[in-house]
Amino acid sequence: MDGRKFKDTIYTGLSKLLKALSNPYRLEIIEMLSQGEKSVEGIVQTTGLSFANASQHLQVMKNSNILKSRKEGHYVYYSLVNNELLYLYQHITKYAINEIAELGKILNQQREDNKSGDAVSLAELKEMIYNNNILLLDVRPPIEYKSGHISGAISIPMNELLEHLKDIPREKEIIAYCRGPFCVLADEAVKLLNEKGYKVRRLDEGYPEWKIKQVEII
Amino acid sequence: MDGRKFKDTIYTGLSKLLKALSNPYRLEIIEMLSQGEKSVEGIVQTTGLSFANASQHLQVMKNSNILKSRKEGHYVYYSLVNNELLYLYQHITKYAINEIAELGKILNQQREDNKSGDAVSLAELKEMIYNNNILLLDVRPPIEYKSGHISGAISIPMNELLEHLKDIPREKEIIAYCRGPFCVLADEAVKLLNEKGYKVRRLDEGYPEWKIKQVEII
DNA sequence: CGCTTATTCAATAAATTTATTGAATATGTT
DNA sequence: AACATATTCAATAAATTTATTGAATAAGCG
Numbered sequence: 001m002d003g004r005k006f007k008d009t010i011y012t013g014l015s016k017l018l019k020a021l022s023n024p025y026r027l028e029i030i031e032m033l034s035q036g037e038k039s040v041e042g043i044v045q046t047t048g049l050s051f052a053n054a055s056q057h058l059q060v061m062k063n064s065n066i067l068k069s070r071k072e073g074h075y076v077y078y079s080l081v082n083n084e085l086l087y088l089y090q091h092i093t094k095y096a097i098n099e100i101a102e103l104g105k106i107l108n109q110q111r112e113d114n115k116s117g118d119a120v121s122l123a124e125l126k127e128m129i130y131n132n133n134i135l136l137l138d139v140r141p142p143i144e145y146k147s148g149h150i151s152g153a154i155s156i157p158m159n160e161l162l163e164h165l166k167d168i169p170r171e172k173e174i175i176a177y178c179r180g181p182f183c184v185l186a187d188e189a190v191k192l193l194n195e196k197g198y199k200v201r202r203l204d205e206g207y208p209e210w211k212i213k214q215v216e217i218i
Numbered sequence: 219m220d221g222r223k224f225k226d227t228i229y230t231g232l233s234k235l236l237k238a239l240s241n242p243y244r245l246e247i248i249e250m251l252s253q254g255e256k257s258v259e260g261i262v263q264t265t266g267l268s269f270a271n272a273s274q275h276l277q278v279m280k281n282s283n284i285l286k287s288r289k290e291g292h293y294v295y296y297s298l299v300n301n302e303l304l305y306l307y308q309h310i311t312k313y314a315i316n317e318i319a320e321l322g323k324i325l326n327q328q329r330e331d332n333k334s335g336d337a338v339s340l341a342e343l344k345e346m347i348y349n350n351n352i353l354l355l356d357v358r359p360p361i362e363y364k365s366g367h368i369s370g371a372i373s374i375p376m377n378e379l380l381e382h383l384k385d386i387p388r389e390k391e392i393i394a395y396c397r398g399p400f401c402v403l404a405d406e407a408v409k410l411l412n413e414k415g416y417k418v419r420r421l422d423e424g425y426p427e428w429k430i431k432q433v434e435i436i
Numbered sequence: 437c438g439c440t441t442a443t444t445c446a447a448t449a450a451a452t453t454t455a456t457t458g459a460a461t462a463t464g465t466t
Numbered sequence: 467a468a469c470a471t472a473t474t475c476a477a478t479a480a481a482t483t484t485a486t487t488g489a490a491t492a493a494g495c496g
Contacts (some may be wrong), residue, residue, distance in 0.1 A: 001324075001327070001328060001331065003402035003405070003406070004330050006324070006400070006402060007246065007400055007402065009324055010321060010324060010325065010400050011242035011243075011245045011246055011400075011469075012242050012315065013318065013320060013321045013324070014242070014245055014311060014314050014321070015240050015242045016238055016242060016312065016316055017310075017318065018239050018240040018245075018310070019237075019240045019482095019483085021236050022233050022236040022237045022240050022483095023233060023483085023484080024226065024229035024230050024232070025229075025484095027229045027236075028225065028229055038267075039442085040442075040443065040444095041442075041443095049443095049485095050485080050486075050487095051442080051443070052336070052443085052444080052445090052485085052486075052488090053484080053485060053486075054443095055442095055443060055444055056444090056445090056485085057443090057484085058443095058444095059444075059445090060484095065317065065318045066479080071443095071492085071493090072263055073442090073492095073493060073494070074441060074442045074443080074492080074493055074494070075442065075443090075493095076442075076443060076444090081317070082252065084313060084316070084317055085313070085317070088309060088310065088313045088358060091306060091309050092232065092235075092236070093232060094304065095232065095302055095303070095306045096232050096235055099283065099299070099300065099302055100231065100235065100283045102230070103231045106219075106224070106228060106230070107228065109219065110219060110224050113219065113266055130251070137427045145428065178429060182224070182225055182228050184224060184225070185223035187221070188221070189476090201229060214320060237452095237453085240453095241453095241454080242451090257472085258472070258473060258474095259472075259473095260488090263451075267455095268455080268456075268457095269472080269473070269474095270455085270456075270458090270473085270474080270475090271454080271455060271456075271471060272473095273472095273474055273475090274454080274455085274474085274475090275454085276473095276474095277474075278453090278454095289462085289463090289473090291462095291463060291464070291472090292462080292463055292464070292471060292472045292473080293463095293472065293473085294472075294473060294474090
């Protein structure tokens with residue numbers, strides 16, 4: 001193969017992967033699937049896409065080495081191909097937030113609006129977790145908590161938080177987390193708990209970032 | 219800003235960056251600019267794009283936080299916005315080569331066809347470089363060597379290699395490198411030097427990968 | 437077997453991206 | 467000032483991606 005043809009083939013292949021990642025719905029699907037595998041129905045419910053449109057997006061992602069699937073009865077479950085893909089996705093999002101001023105500003109504004117501007121980093125959490133006065137709170141839906149969660153976290157889904165306030169000790173400092181840096185469930189939890197007088201901060205990132213750190217692929 | 223709007227804004231912003239990266243010519247432009255800044259003319263010559271088409275691609279990249287530019291007389295010079303972008307580009311390419319079987323196969327085939335299958339990694343180079351029997355050869359164009367090169371490398375552009383054979387000691391092992399893992403200049407140099415009876419291998423990566431390792435951003 | 441349901445496939449419409457063409461702008465030279 | 471040159475801008479054409487629609491397929495149930 002001559003050099004020109006080789007480069008064209010390589011760059012076309014790279015471009016195929018990047019195109020498949022370039023759609024906003026698909027990026028959100030990656031965030032969702034980084035919590036654990038999901039059926040098309042689950043993806044449809046969260047994204048608001050039509051069944052056929054979601055399926056089309058999923059096929060594009062599957063044909064571009066982003067997702068894999070398995071079938072069980074009526075249902076097809078999708079998941080990310082591997083942890084390396086998740087780590088790459090995290091690198092992209094972290095780069096964008098840190099280096100693209102507009103995006104960093106939007107995230108900061110969102111955090112401030114919800115009183116979660118003093119988010120805790122994973123490194124900080126690692127130190128804090130030995131403190132008995134810390135309560136780590138997973139506010140994702142139960143099915144996601146069951147797929148995987150940060151060690152030691154308790155599960156109270158955001159939409160049940162109000163009913164479970166009595167289960168939360170007032171003297172503890174709460175660290176709330178959810179799906180990742182753009183997940184608003186933890187922001188909402190911080191806002192609500194703040195209003196109720198609890199001492200609470202959100203985790204800057206989410207379960208998937210913690211997971212990758214545990215896997216220690218680097 | 220409500221949660222839905224926030225996520226839409228974030229993912230739209232991420233998608234804009236990824237779309238701007240998703241074109242094969244643009245990926246090659248990034249490889250070129252990772253050697254150092256270049257004028258539009260230089261980009262036109264290497265890519266074969268028309269002036270106006272190249273300019274349009276460059277504007278898209280500039281408006282998506284990938285490139286920056288400066289003007290000097292008639293000429294406009296483009297460069298990557300920062301080392302972090304280059305590091306992200308490298309992560310993407312490394313991921314694709316390692317995890318997408320088709321692409322890995324194409325690269326391996328290219329290496330074998332040019333007798334450069336036993337490429338030297340940067341880590342290996344670091345150990346080898348203290349050996350006086352090693353000659354590090356930069357086969358990129360001189361302007362790129364001048365913009366930046368691996369410490370200790372000598373410059374012989376690939377298209378002048380035949381005329382400079384007499385400058386290369388026969389008892390040394392040569393490590394040839396160029397613009398990155400997809401650059402074929404080093405492959406061509408290995409092929410030629412092999413045929414002339416020299417002991418030669420190529421560096422797996424290129425100057426930009428070396429540079430990022432030096433900067434030690436991680 | 438007939439009916440129901442989850443998902444994919446195929447075709448078409450709509451939206452977006454990329455290539456092309458030519459004019460406009462900025463800079464340099466005589 | 468006129469002319470030349472590098473690049474960008476604007477408009478249009480062509481190519482590609484995404485949304486929509488409805489049929490097809492696979493699996494489950496009575």
